[in-house]
Each structure stands twice: as structure tokens, then as C-alpha cells.
Amino acid sequence: MMGTPQLTKNQSLVMGALAHSDGPMSAYTILDKLRDHGFRAPLQVYRALDKLLEYGLVHRLESLNAFVACTCPQDHDHEHGVTAFTICEGCGQVTEFHDEAIEQRLSTLVRAQSFKTEKTTIEIRGHCKSCA
Numbered sequence: 001m002m003g004t005p006q007l008t009k010n011q012s013l014v015m016g017a018l019a020h021s022d023g024p025m026s027a028y029t030i031l032d033k034l035r036d037h038g039f040r041a042p043l044q045v046y047r048a049l050d051k052l053l054e055y056g057l058v059h060r061l062e063s064l065n066a067f068v069a070c071t072c073p074q075d076h077d078h079e080h081g082v083t084a085f086t087i088c089e090g091c092g093q094v095t096e097f098h099d100e101a102i103e104q105r106l107s108t109l110v111r112a113q114s115f116k117t118e119k120t121t122i123e124i125r126g127h128c129k130s131c132a
């Protein structure tokens, strides 16, 4: 993805809701936040999320069935590669990080199996410093 994609009104609203949220949000939470902006159906949220995921502006946390705004430096000229998250089960804090050593190791293992990766997300559940 080169540069900042042109977002539709609905995509910008969903992006804004996620960017201003303290933690991950489910599609239904997003829908509730955006009802005043004319959102009526989950499908409207899902459509916007699909595009934002495609642009790499948003990540999906599979274990929470929720979404977070990408917090890595917003020059999305690079491939996302392996995205890792720590997820606090106490306060819900989510931190995104990328590590080249993990990325290289995993891609070597995967390539050895002639497997074609679409995306890799590592979710580490536990407790943050303040909740431990």
C-alpha cells in the first residue's frame, strides 16, 4: 500500500472511532458509537472494516473478535509482515509490535513447507505491568 488511501465517509468514521478508542472494539460497539452518524446496520461497519483491514490501517484480533487501529508508524509503504499484540486480560490494553527476528524465523519455517502466508497475527494474552 503506497501512501494514504482515500477513505470514504463511512471508512473515516469507523477509523476515527477506533483511533480514539482506548482498547479494541467489536463491530457492534463501533456500530453503537456511530449510530448518530447514520450507521444503522452491522453490514455498514463490516464493509468499512474490510477495506481498512485491506489498507493495513486496522487489525483484527481473532481471540477477541475485535478491531484495533494500527499503531505502527503510519508509513504503510512497507508490508505489515508479522503483527504481534500483547492483550491484557485485566484492563484490555493492547500493544502492537513488530520484530524482524521473529518475522524472519517464521517465514523460513513457513517457506520450508511451501506454504503461502496471507497474514500472520500473534496474540499474547496475559497481564500488563499495572494489572500483574
Ligand SMILES: [Zn+2]
Pocket: 056, 059, 070, 071, 072, 080, 083, 096
Ligand atoms: Zn499495524
Ligand SMILES: [Zn+2]
Pocket: 088, 089, 090, 091, 092, 093, 127, 128, 129, 130, 131, 132
Ligand atoms: Zn492491564
